[in-house]
Amino acid sequence: MTSIRHARRWATAVTAAAVLWSTGTAYADDVPGGTTKPPADKPSGGSANQNIYASATHSQIKVRQIKGPTSGKRGSLAPVDSNWKPPACWYEPVFTAEGLKEFVDKEDGNGDVGVHESWYGKRLWTDHYDDGKPETNFDDTQSTAPGYKNYNIGKKGYFWRSVAPDDTDPASWDCGRIMFWQDDNTVPKIPHAPTTKTLAEYAYDKVKIPDTKIELKPQGKSTVNLPTWVWLDKGTFQDVTVRAELPNTGLWAETTAKPVALHLEPGTDDAETYPASGDCTFKDDGSIGTPYKTGDADKTPPCGITYLRATSGEPYRLKASVTWQITWKGSGGTGGNNLPNGTFETTQDMNVQEIQSVNR
Template identity: 40%
Template sequence: MPALSATSRALIAPVVIGAILLNGATAFADNTIGSGAQAPSDPAKVDNEGNLSVTVGGVVFDRSKNGSGGSTGALASTTSWTPPACWYAPKYTPEQLQKYMEPIWEAGSTGAEWDAEQRKKYNANDEEKAFNKDKTGKGYWWDSYVDKSYPPGWDACEDGPFWVDTGDAPPADMENAVTPEILAELAYNEIRVPGTKVTLAPANATKVNLPTWSWLDGANFKPVSVTASVPVIGIDATATAEPVSLKIEPGTSDAVTYPASGVCEINNGRIGEPYAKGKADQTPPCGVKYLRSSGDGTYPLRATVTWKIEWTSTSGAGDDLPDGSFGATQDVVVQEIQAINR
């Protein structure tokens, strides 16, 4: 068997095993903080779809105020920013870390030299103080977790377990160690917002050269939020998404939008304005006018809502996060107006 590099050995414990845990393996689940006592007690709340609360990567996510329904989706940042792909959080008590590490050393798969270094690092030969047993109840061993979808950067948290006393902040050089801000960024990743199928009117097929009014159901487009917390150390953050605008893209260059930018700002809690009888010749505050028939096909009109994201914490901290967007495409039939010559 080829010798493992230092980086590979470092990744074995904190990252790869963390990834296995996130994907549902049970081999070490009972040895990690949050896998048992921290998990929600109501089985109806821990299913994979539509759940109100779930523990992932040492973090408890409260989704009770999230968007719901079959057409909901995740936000995409409107900038190059992305939520953390990996993070550090409390993971083991001294006894739990010992139960996790010793089988790895006994297997010998990571090499005698590395195993010896690790035994020394965790003072494994001292029966009373090994793995900080003398500090039981006064802190936790932190370790890395990864986003189960493995986005770029998932392997960046390559440091092994490190100890943090209760009440102390994690080491400053641990960039992705959970703080209220990191929790807010993780909560951002859990936000789900309603689908963006717009209502078009006048009813039936859209007509060439006649303005079509566009709007979204105001009842669905209200703020949604997710709270992320780590109860064992008493920190939390809530990320809240609030709709601010709707962008209409007609799906063809043979069209004009209202307003000309195609971006409809939210007004009095409403995106666009419902059509009413008698407004057919008026210019809609939000809409589109097609200049050419779609023939035997359709035009792919795309509607994208931009959401403003803010976060707060019971610690008093808070700030803005990059805006997010979520959109969908719908087929639009555009017909020629039929005239009768007498």
Template identity: 40%
Template sequence: MDRGGHRSADGGHAVQGMKRHTIGVAGLTAALLLAPAHSAFAGGPVDKGTTDTKKDTGLNNDTLYAAVSYDTSKNGSGSSVGHVSATGTSWTPPACWLAPRWTAKQFAKETESEYKDVTTDPNQPNYAKNATSQFRDVYKDGEYKNYNLDQQDDGMWWGAVENPNAPVLERTACNSTLPFWVENGETPKVKNAISPEILAGLAYEQIKVPGTEVTLAPSGTTKVNLATWAWLDKGDFKPVSVTASITAPGLNLQATTVAKPVSLKLQPGTEDAETYPASGECAINDDDSIGEPYETGKAGETPPCGIKYLRSSAGGTYKLQATVTWEITWTGTGGTSGDLPDGTFGNDQDVRVQEAQAVNR
């Protein structure tokens, strides 16, 4: 394999973030010692690294390149916002990916530091020292030469990055790929390499939408067998978006994930109730409102969105759950685009129902 090629084997280990941590040793496989778990990183939305590769002499304020940054300026806001949950699918945001993480000088400095720390520590077991030495040999005097320091301005070392929000066993799935060299401007043809689609999934995870407390008429307390109108005013719900991006020499990728409200689901909180429409799904109107406000004189009409309770709440309340479904799509670098699973987010609100057959409205 040449110095600019790719190599993957068990043992590379990294997670997203910005602060440097001690490299640990991954262990053994049946055939050979694994490499050390190289520089673990973890964290949520962070700013991109700012290292200048032409002036870089190693780690610059412990800042590396692998972090994904998020623009949440067009996200939902307010005290009742929350993250959407994917529905009707096993899809989850990306648990890990491969991305540019070190300049040649950064990688050399970190590997040499780890090698020294482990091999000179009398408390380290021999297998750890051997694994660390084998890892160093690959990049210093083996398949690569001297960490590609002579190509400092021409490429970067890529490595595994973990999503700290993913389950542990899932986010370590990329750790079998050891760090590999990629020329600036090239896109490595390896599984899990960072892409607009991966960024779109990460942006999905950062989406926040407003709460869904609906307006009811009658409000607060309603009557048995009386149609209760429900609605959300236009402007309360509108599309929101988050843009995720990653930038390094020769690499500039981004994706914008958009969530658009499409329907409101009403769940009365009791089986002794009917919904309007019967499915409980109230569609978004052309003006982005949901349902229709009650007006005097409509008491005998069927609401386009609402509930009729068939039994009183016996002095207590029912928990009306109002959940909005959000259609989620994305667009990214290079004209890429796609759909992501619909997301839902909702709130509960108390509804008191009294015994009565009718009420003057």
């Protein structure tokens, strides 16, 4: 999909608006790389009309955390695959037949029929959804959307519409159908229809992980050529599970993040990590490493660092990142481990002193 094609679509929308000025205006968003700007008076919506005005960024998906800590400092996971991102757009049910008619009558037909297309004027809505007039989809082929009679009132089902968490993402243009009807208890068999994996990916983006705080001995200041022990007590980190459900579809998914490894980066090349890779794995009880005990100063820790050069004025910046393994399960017996693992990183200062000796 090129910006030239997008600009042509914009020109088509403007021409249609000129013809339909007395009855309504069809407005199509411009796209990244285009040369035209959308009208300044395009409604931005509000809580009262959230379902229709905010279609581009507000999903009907319900999300809740069902396992793991919910308090304290937390943050989002960074996927280890930097190319991965949650789905850019999909379709979901938003109106019953009666609900759409009520909206059109109440709001005088001002709102969104898709991620990048808005209709302003009641006549546009009644022509297509009440009187059966065909309309053009805002997709690659500009396919024809058949019209409806009396909003399909009396039928069981929902009108579905596209949604995109970030409507500036070029990939959000892939969901170009205008709002369409789907019978009850069915999911449309079209590209970008929601699946349990869609919900699992959506839930992944909502997972909040507790801050990474590691125990050190000695704390705050290490000594050159003497190991600094690193450990995490059992229970410090727990699995986190987020559930996502899409109402009126029967679709749900639960995404679970499980801590599996701690990676240490000393903040200088003049250091050795234990193990050499810097990766300390979680034990079965959820702990990492071994707590330091008196008399362990000259021993090699299972998880730790030895600094080979003292700091001079500026401390080293020790990075500690926990890797979280991601799995998911969903309705219909679906699930898997085909989502990328994630990491969460914190940094703390490390001062390193020279060994002090006394000559007699």
